[in-house]
Amino acid sequence: MSTLLELERVTKRFGGLTALDGVSLRVGAGEIVGIIGPNGSGKTTLFATASGFLRPEDGDIRFDGRSIVGLRPSRINALGLARTFQIVQPFAGLSVRENVVIGALRGGRETLATARRIAAEVLDLVGLSPRAGQPAGNLTLPEQKRLEMARALATQPKLVLLDEIMAGLRPAEVDQAIGLLRQIRGRGVTLVIVEHLVRAVLALAERMYVLHHGSLIAEGRPDEVIHQPAVVEAYFGTTDGSPARA
Ligand SMILES: Nc1ncnc2c1ncn2[C@@H]1O[C@H](COP(=O)(O)OP(=O)(O)OP(=O)(O)O)[C@@H](O)[C@H]1O
Ligand SMILES: [Mg+2]
Known part of the structure; x- marks a missing residue:
């Protein structure tokens, strides 16, 4: 790949x-890759750095060769790398359609x-x-998350960085979101998903x-990675539990 x-x-x-300490990772074309980590571990900083909103002090980031x-950021977006924002930021006074246009x-x-x-x-795709x-500004939280996705997809990206688009969703809404990401x-859009909801990452990601x-501190197949002692310890400060319950 x-x-x-x-x-x-x-x-x-x-x-x-x-906030990011010598992070190396790769995402293959067509993959869904998950990124998890406790609050403040650097997930959003990673997305902001990869999409050009923050400039790294060291290291290299390559996209599409x-x-x-x-x-x-606008140049990187034009190359085919889009992101959503953890804190949704639509133009609240404009219509949903105008935001996506x-x-x-x-x-x-x-x-x-x-x-x-x-x-x-794109509006049709995200429902x-x-x-x-x-x-x-009239949208509910789940709808605002879908608007964030629609705005990113409207740039016709090769890859989208999705920052906690499932946070605050009810279980049935999470299932819908999982279906939408599969679609x-x-x-042909490659996805990198940051989610606290391990169930969603397990359902979607080939690697995490x-x-x-x-x-x-870990990488590999989600079902294997979540049981690694270092991962369990990062979440619970002990190796007795497992984040798989989250
Ligand atoms: N603009 C900033 N200026 C200063 N410190 C920042 C800035 N953005 C993030 N940080 C700090 O960098 C660290 C990583 O933050 P980041 O938002 O990337 O974490 P996260 O993994 O996305 O957390 P969460 O799960 O809560 O969204 C935190 O200690 C945070 O306080
Ligand atoms: Mg974050």
Whole structure:
């Protein structure tokens, strides 16, 4: 499988805090890769760094065969790497449809007519067509998460970094979200998912990485990784339990 995204010894510091400490990982084209880790372990920082919102102090990030370190987020997005935001940030006063059209225009490649067509397709995919005319601020939390996904997908990415899109969802909504992500991957989009909900990662990811205090402490098949002592210890401070229960 060809490598689409690769981080090589990436380090990101905030003053004296090392939020990412020499992180190396790879994502193959067509994969769903999961990333888990306790609160503050660096998951969102990893996404922000890979998508150009933060610049690493050290290391290299390659996407689709080229180094993207130092490129602006909009440029990286135009190359085919999109992200969602853990804290959803729609233009609340604009309609759901307008929010997604803006996403489609962001790549700078599309005409307004094409952007509208892409927006309609993407809204249909995520199940938001019936809400398309509503102000984005009126959406429920699960709908806002789907809008975040729609905005990312509207940029027609090769790969999307999804930051806790299942947080706060009810079990039935989680099942729907799992189905939706499978469908998106079925369209050839590579996915990297950060989720606290281990059930979702187990259901979706072929491989996963575990972050703890900015370092990778485990990687491999999810059903194997979650039982590794280092992983159990990172979550519980003991090896008696297992995050598989989460
Ligand atoms: N902009 C920033 N400035 C300073 N410190 C930051 C900044 N962003 C994150 N941090 C710190 O970096 C560390 C990693 O934060 P990050 O948000 O990446 O964790 P996370 O794994 O996404 O956590 P969560 O599961 O709570 O979303 C934390 O200690 C956090 O306080
Ligand atoms: Mg986070």
